[in-house]
Amino acid sequence: MKKVLVAGGAGFLGSHLCDRLLNRSDIEKLIVVDNLWTGLEANILHIRDPRFQFVRSDVENLQTSDKFDEVYHLASPASPPWYMSEPKRTISANLIGAFRLLDLLKKGGRFCFTSSSEVYGDPLVSPQPESYKGQVDCTGPRSSYDESKRCTESLLFEMQRTQGLDVKIVRPFNVYGPRTRPDDGRAVSNFVSQALTGRPLTVYGDGMQSRSWGYVDDIIDGFARYFWMNDTDYRGPLNVGNDREISVLEVAQYVSRLMGGIPIVFEPSPPHDPTNRRPDLTNANYVMPEWSCSISYEEGVSRTLDxxxxxxxxxxxxxxxxxxxxxGR
Amino acid sequence: MKKVLVAGGAGFLGSHLCDRLLNRSDIEKLIVVDNLWTGLEANILHIRDPRFQFVRSDVENLQTSDKFDEVYHLASPASPPWYMSEPKRTISANLIGAFRLLDLLKKGGRFCFTSSSEVYGDPLVSPQPESYKGQVDCTGPRSSYDESKRCTESLLFEMQRTQGLDVKIVRPFNVYGPRTRPDDGRAVSNFVSQALTGRPLTVYGDGMQSRSWGYVDDIIDGFARYFWMNDTDYRGPLNVGNDREISVLEVAQYVSRLMGGIPIVFEPSPPHDPTNRRPDLTNANYVMPEWSCSISYEEGVSRTLDxxxxxxxxxxxxxxxxxxxxxGR
Known part of the structure; x- marks a missing residue:
């Protein structure tokens, strides 16, 4: 029976991962550590499992005498307005968080980390294979997130190389779906929040920048398959995303149509917004051939709206x- | 009068920087913190200045009640065999070291950091301007150094952007000279150590990989000018190096000739060895037009040999x- 720790488990991806973990019968204890900076207690309030425990703390400062068989590190804001406003804290959560979590891993335990397609920066190659070295400006306003994901990958892969650490690292691409914060600040949640409160949909730039929108159920399914796999010769990292590339404008137009023709307004692009992002899934198809993204963006956006x-x-x-x-009525 | 802290001040570059700092009359106290991992007490033994104090400690754990007007962060191994053997410690020194040093900086104080030309990885552009985003494999065996330099740059530039932190960051290129460790493992010190102990000179690969060898006096002169400059509109980072590109083989042949024809042997390249590295000095020439590298590699190598x-x-x-x-004789 295993003890499992999920850092950032009250967040968007973290809470969905906890739901999957609690379906496993080989887990005796699941601790979530989350400081509720961008995570929400509402995301885990539905969990009634006696194996589950929530600890409100920064991951860097987590106090526990337990050691864990599996550690999942998802403690980080993921949306530009959030990490750009507190870059030091973002780097600390990812990197100093990883150091703390390494201390809490049992010898022989597994360390799973959600990196990001942001490690590719504004890519000059499309789609992006895991071997693409990326184009990140380490002095720029998005760098706290991009570089702390890169440096945490480095830490873990170097622990794999020098210490034989059992490491599983995924690079998700533009995930959306239920439990995104309404004030998350990324496109789908923005459009949906705006639509439901009767405001026009804001598109930044000309809307022709494309993304590979991954519906959360598909992405978490990919995470779970890879994280829990014991018999792979692929050392990672693994792109997990939907390789159907859709423009931001197309998603806005779809939400507009769903809601009876809400107007779309255009505003200037945020700094260093990538022009394209699309996963090369060759390795994902090799490692887990039975996995694919099955939910179309139309279906996923409808579900998110609901x-x-x-x-x-x-x-x-x-x-x-x-x-x-x-x-008193 | 200023209090100054130099992390890594017993190292190769750090100790030369301390010598320069002690020439300044506006400094009342200069503390060096160094754990002597790759630094050597011998590098600072000659210092007899009453303002100087050495504290043997990891920078991450430095205990002091002082706050400093200027902090210089040079605490990191810089040679591949050293950082590749202890990558976790390397990342910790750079990045967690930077967090600790930020706590020790007075409000309004200046934070100076020696990054590295390694942030460019194996560059596809030559020479490399500071705006070049680099080509670093964040999963590779050199990544602990490259990525922790990149991520520390990100931390500091983001503190500059969001908090107005006074930041000066340099990217030195292949520095060599007196006080390099004999077992440093990089080309010039290898050749010189081998030559003086009567061994053949080892060239890794075909020796045609080129480097921009910067003699330490020239490089430290560049650091000092930039770090102590108050009236520049250039936010950094700043390349500091010699833009004369010389192959590794040419340096080996020169050392061989100096020592009367020592043989040269060839061994396989280490992993991910960059094929070329050369600074674009446009910004350096703009920021400090009176600075240039004046010592030829022939002169510098001779001095190093002596x-x-x-x-x-x-x-x-x-x-x-x-x-x-x-x-008893």
Whole structure:
């Protein structure tokens, strides 16, 4: 029976990963450490499993006498407005977080890390294979995220090379879906939040920049398959994403149509916004041939819209009942 | 009057920088912190200045109640055999070291960091301007050094952008000269050590890989000018190197000739050895037009050879007198 630690487990990807982990019967204890900087307690409130425990703490400072068989490191903001406003904290979460988590891993245990397609920066090669060295400006305003993901990969791969550490590293591409923060700041959640509150949809730049939108269920399915695999000769890292490339404008237009023709407005691009991003899935297909992204962006965006609507209804109902209680009616 | 901290001040570059700092009359206290991993106490033994103090400690764990007006972060191994054998420690020294040093900087103080031309990886562009994003494999065996330099740059530039931190970052190119460790493992010190102990000179690969060899006096002169400059509009980072590109083989042949025709032997290349490296000095020429590398490689290599010979004589004399003392003669 295994003890498992998920850093960042109250976050968007982390909470979905916890749901998968709790389906496993070989786990006796699952601890989530999260400081709720970008994670939300609401993402794990549905978990009623006695094996599950939540610890509110920065991962760098986690106090525990436990050692873990599996450690999952997802403690990091992932959206540009969030990491650009607190870059030092972002680097600390990723990198000093990784040092702390290495101390908490049992000898022979497995260290799984969610890196990012951001390690490719603004790529000159498309699609991007894992061997592509990337084009990141290490002095630029997106660098805290990109470089701390790169440096944490380096730390772990070098521990693999010199110490034989069991390391699994994934590079997800533009994941979206339920449990994204409404104020996350990335395209799909922006469009959906705007649409549901009756505001026009904001497209930054001309909208022709493309992304490979990965619906969260598909991506987490890829993570789980790779993270829990024992018999692969592939040392990693592994791209996990949808290789269908869709422009930001197309997604906006789709949301607009779904919601009866909401207008789209254009604003200037944020700095260093990559013009394209698309995973080369050759290695993913080799390592886990039975896996693929099966949910189209139309289906995924619809589901995300439904989830956001439901959340807003719940929030509204809560506010109303609070109001009723206050006024004594 | 200023308090100054030099992390890695017993190292090759650090000790030369300390010599320059002690020429300044506006410094009341200069503390060197060094764990003597790759630094040598011998490099600072000649310093007799009452303002100077040496603290043997990892920079990450430096205990002091002082705050400093200027912090110089040079705490890192710089030679591939050293950092490749202890990558975790290398990342920690650079990056967690930088976090610790940020805590020790007075408000409004200046943070100077020696990054590296290694941030360019195996470059596809020559010469390399500071804006070149580089080609580093963040999963490879040189990555602990390259990526921790990149990520520390990111930390500091992002502190500059978000907090207005006064940051000066240099990227030196292949520095050599007196106070290199004999077992440093890089080309010039290897050749010189081999020549003085009567061994053939080892060239890795075909020797046609080129480097821009910077003699330490020239490079430290560049550091000092830039680090102590108050009135520049250039935010950094700054390439500091010699832009005369010389092949490894040419240097070996020169050392061989100087020593009366020592043979040269060839061995396989180490992994990911860059094929070329040469600074674009446009920014250096703009920022400090009066600076240039004035020492030719022939002159620099001769001086280095003389210094190593003298050191070996001293060591031999010490060993002999120890032997005499032991035998009672």
């Amino acid at each position: 989830w956001f609507r439901q959340e807003m209804d719940i929030t509204a109902a809560q506010a109303e009942s609070l109001q009723l209680a206050k006024t | 210094w190593f010979r003298q050191e070996m004589d001293i060591t031999a004399a010490q060993a002999e007198s120890l032997q005499l003392a032991k035998t």
